[in-house]
Amino acid sequence: MQSFEQEITTMRHIKITLQYDGTNYSGWQVQKNGTSIQGLLEGALYIITGERSRVTGAARTDAGVHALEQVAVFKTVSLMKPEVLLKALNGNLPRDIRVTNAGECGNYFHPRYDAKNKTYSYIISRTGAYSVFTERYSWNMPYKMNCEAMREAANYLAGEHDFACFRASGCSSKHPVRTIHSIEVSDLPSVEFISLRFDAPVIKISIKANAFLRHMVRNIAGTLVEIGRGKLSPSKMKEILESKDRGLAGPTARACGLFLEKIEY
Numbered sequence: 078m079q080s081f082e083q084e085i086t087t088m089r090h091i092k093i094t095l096q097y098d099g100t101n102y103s104g105w106q107v108q109k110n111g112t113s114i115q116g117l118l119e120g121a122l123y124i125i126t127g128e129r130s131r132v133t134g135a136a137r138t139d140a141g142v143h144a145l146e147q148v149a150v151f152k153t154v155s156l157m158k159p160e161v162l163l164k165a166l167n168g169n170l171p172r173d174i175r176v177t178n179a180g181e182c183g184n185y186f187h188p189r190y191d192a193k194n195k196t197y198s199y200i201i202s203r204t205g206a207y208s209v210f211t212e213r214y215s216w217n218m219p220y221k222m223n224c225e226a227m228r229e230a231a232n233y234l235a236g237e238h239d240f241a242c243f244r245a246s247g248c249s250s251k252h253p254v255r256t257i258h259s260i261e262v263s264d265l266p267s268v269e270f271i272s273l274r275f276d277a278p279v280i281k282i283s284i285k286a287n288a289f290l291r292h293m294v295r296n297i298a299g300t301l302v303e304i305g306r307g308k309l310s311p312s313k314m315k316e317i318l319e320s321k322d323r324g325l326a327g328p329t330a331r332a333c334g335l336f337l338e339k340i341e342y
Contacts, residue, residue: 087154091162092182095147098173100213100333104140105147111140114174118149121169125162126155135188135340136195139292141332143214148188148340188340194258196285196339199298199330200268203278211268211277216298216334222280222305224264230304230314231260231282234297241321243300245292245329253321255293257286262301280305283338292329300327 095118103111107119118132135148157165163179170176200215203222234240234257241253263281282298300317303309309327317325 088152088184089154090150090152090182090184090186091159092148092150092180092186092188093163093166093176094178095144095149095174095176097144097147097175098213099138099140099142099144101171101173102140104142105134105136105138114138114147115149117170117174118151118166121166122151122153124169125165126153126157128153128155133188135192136289136337138335138337139332142335142337144337146339147337148192150182150186150188191342192288192340194285194287194341195289195337196283196341197289197294198284198336198338199282199294200334200336201280201282201298201302201330203280211279214333214336215279216302216331218280218302220306222302223307224262224280224305226307226311227262227280227282227301227305229311230301230309231262233311233314233318234260238318239321240290240293240318242317242323242326243293243296244290244323245296246323248291250288250290253290255286255288255290257284259283259285260297295330295332295335296323296326298330298334302330303327 097114103113105114107113107116115132115134119130122130130151130153132149132151138144159179159181163176166176202211202215202217237254237256239253240255244253261283265279265281267276268279282301284294304311
């Protein structure tokens with residue numbers, strides 16, 4: 078029988094990068110009710126290795142939120158090469174979840190706490206008669222939107238601030254102070270996807286920060302939409318930020334338009 082010391086020396090740490098369409102899932106984290114990305118990964122690993130491995134992700138995306146680049150780690154005593162594990166995982170996962178890379182990493186690597194920055198993007202469809210190919214991945218807004226006003230308001234959010242006004246209830250973060258390194262509001266005439274162009278105008282809000290609070294990006298997006306529609310002035314954003322009052326900010330934007338885009342280490 079393998080001793081504890083032998084088990085420690087043979088334990089491997091595997092880092093994976095994955096993408097997923099979050100439409101049909103209850104989010105990243107395992108929950109009592111609902112199907113999660115984490116739960117499906119752990120179930121696939123049990124089928125492949127026979128081990129109850131815990132998969133730790135860099136970001137706990139909410140129900141309906143998508144990921145272009147999520148990073149996760151798990152431990153295993155399996156001798157399978159990373160490329161074999163990658164193929165085996167994809168063979169046991171739904172087609173809307175794909176592992177794109179796998180490799181061994183150091184024992185002390187933590188995908189969440191070692192991340193220096195994360196970038197989230199939010200997509201807003203700008204027309205009432207939206208493209209059917211953007212409906213699943215955007216918040217359709219059949220109103221005229223003032224992007225210049227949205228950009229002016231977004232500038233107030235750059236830098237280190239207390240973002241309590243954009244923090245959802247139930248957030249487990251110890252404090253609401255975060256640093257937004259960049260925030261961009263882009264007015265795009267079309268969307269390009271796998272070399273195809275859909276002539277459906279969208280607004281893309283991209284935020285790069287050292288970390289995020291629960292629903293922070295969606296609450297910022299909802300507030301910027303209120304400003305874009307002319308319901309709030311751009312300078313109101315400064316007042317909302319300084320108030321630290323969630324009740325003064327705009328509504329929470331729909332989950333379907335949010336993408337975890339990039340994680341930097």
